[in-house]
Amino acid sequence: MQTGELISVNFDSGVLNGAHVLESARTLRDLEGVFRDEAAYRAMDPSKVIYRTQFFLPVPEGLEGGLFWGTTFIEPGRVGDEYFMTKGHFHAKRDRSEYYVTAAGSGALILMAEDGATHAQFMTPGSVHYIPGHTAHRVANTGDTRLSFLACWPSDAGHDYQTIAEHGFSARLRCIDGKPELVAER
Amino acid sequence: MQTGELISVNFDSGVLNGAHVLESARTLRDLEGVFRDEAAYRAMDPSKVIYRTQFFLPVPEGLEGGLFWGTTFIEPGRVGDEYFMTKGHFHAKRDRSEYYVTAAGSGALILMAEDGATHAQFMTPGSVHYIPGHTAHRVANTGDTRLSFLACWPSDAGHDYQTIAEHGFSARLRCIDGKPELVAER
Numbered sequence: 001m002q003t004g005e006l007i008s009v010n011f012d013s014g015v016l017n018g019a020h021v022l023e024s025a026r027t028l029r030d031l032e033g034v035f036r037d038e039a040a041y042r043a044m045d046p047s048k049v050i051y052r053t054q055f056f057l058p059v060p061e062g063l064e065g066g067l068f069w070g071t072t073f074i075e076p077g078r079v080g081d082e083y084f085m086t087k088g089h090f091h092a093k094r095d096r097s098e099y100y101v102t103a104a105g106s107g108a109l110i111l112m113a114e115d116g117a118t119h120a121q122f123m124t125p126g127s128v129h130y131i132p133g134h135t136a137h138r139v140a141n142t143g144d145t146r147l148s149f150l151a152c153w154p155s156d157a158g159h160d161y162q163t164i165a166e167h168g169f170s171a172r173l174r175c176i177d178g179k180p181e182l183v184a185e186r
Numbered sequence: 187m188q189t190g191e192l193i194s195v196n197f198d199s200g201v202l203n204g205a206h207v208l209e210s211a212r213t214l215r216d217l218e219g220v221f222r223d224e225a226a227y228r229a230m231d232p233s234k235v236i237y238r239t240q241f242f243l244p245v246p247e248g249l250e251g252g253l254f255w256g257t258t259f260i261e262p263g264r265v266g267d268e269y270f271m272t273k274g275h276f277h278a279k280r281d282r283s284e285y286y287v288t289a290a291g292s293g294a295l296i297l298m299a300e301d302g303a304t305h306a307q308f309m310t311p312g313s314v315h316y317i318p319g320h321t322a323h324r325v326a327n328t329g330d331t332r333l334s335f336l337a338c339w340p341s342d343a344g345h346d347y348q349t350i351a352e353h354g355f356s357a358r359l360r361c362i363d364g365k366p367e368l369v370a371e372r
Contacts, residue, residue: 008312009287011197016314058316065281065319067338095251099338101195126194128202130244133251152253152285152338 007056007069014071014103014148016054025052026087028079033165034087036172037080050075050084059155066155073148074107074141081174083107088138088169090114092158095133098151102127105147108173108180112136118171120182123149136164140173142180193242193255200257200289200334202240211238212273214265219351220273222358223266236261236270245341252341259334260293260327267360269293274324274355276300278344281319284337288313291333294359294366298322304357306368309335322350326359328366 007018029046051074059066077084088110091098100109100123107123114134121129123139131137141147171184193204215232237260245252263270274296277284286295286309293309300320307315309325317323327333357370 006307007314008310009314010312011289018314056314056316059283059318065279065283065340067283067285067316067340069285069314069316093251097245097251097253097341099253099255103197121192124194126196128193128195128204128242128255130242130253130255132245154251154253154340155283 009071009150011103014073014150016056016069016071018056020056020058022055022057023052024055025049031087034085035079035082037082040080044079050077051086057155061155062158063155068153068155070151071103071148072139072151073146074139075146076141076144078175081176083140083142083173083175083180085140085173086138087161088136088164090136090160090163091133091153092160093154093156096154096157097133098131098137098153098157100129100131100137100139101150103148103150105141105145106143107139107141107147107149110138110140110169110171110173110182112169116170118169118182120173123147136169138164138169140180142173195257195336197289200259200336202242202257204242206242206244208241208243209238210241211235217273220271221265221268223268226266230265236263237272243341247341248344249341254339254341256337257289257334258325258337259332260325261332262327262330264361267362269326269328269359269361269366271326271359272324273347274322274350276322276346276349277319277339278346279340279342282340282343283319284317284323284339284343286315286317286323286325287336289334289336291327291331292329293325293327293333293335296324296326296355296357296359296368298355302356304355304368306359309333322355324350324355326366328359
């Protein structure tokens, strides 16, 4: 039997192992404009890694019918009263969906429909989150330890970061009296 | 924050929990014609459950861009020298792919291309298996305990069991000298 192309996941940490796993990182510098507290952002080390990803892309990006697999690891911390979080994106092909499954830590999945309606779901080890098509998604680490979650998404979904970079989410997850609270913008 | 629609997975057992998880079972009776040893098959209790599934189907079957999630649990055992296994299928929409991720137990994922080329991959807790489009897939439990694996597949993939029911796989996983061996048919 064959084992060559296999990858494995450590369910406790979310870490993927395998020859074809791609790694990347986003530093605070990469998250310019994401957090509301500009002064707090400027006061921090721009080279600080906020989150890392591991991707398994067994077929070419853009192929219809294929699926990708990955893990995202978000460090604990805040910029002002906002938790460390991912940039967030719609899929370029808007009807494409995705699963997030939490491996470790605690956080919040922030979902925004195209009409701007935003809500959040608790993430805790083992929680399974379906992200429907036409829904922007972002994850914030609300805990004191690294948050890790698995993801599965179509290989032709693509990423539209630009819409979020320009318009943001309609609500922000802020730490208020020590607890995460989703606060509408304006 | 919202928790209502959430489901969770136990990574140790593969068990899904949630209000919208659908359960079904396949008994030996449902697997008529699957195993080569007809006499051994006839001698067994036809109501014996060979495998069970839990499915989370958050969107209608057939929707393009959506994804389904599930777990399959295969009991340990054999019919003659063949391990308990799933029926196996192509996707009705042939280019649709799928992931299997092993939660518990040990087994083999048997993959057959449309030209009949068949190979098998070891399944062990944490192993991540990409099933490309145009590839029939079946899982056999080669261990002494329940085999559980998670799955994620497109909501418009569909199932074509008929092609396998008529033509079978081009190779069978048999227990030879106590070990699983993939043996070509004829």
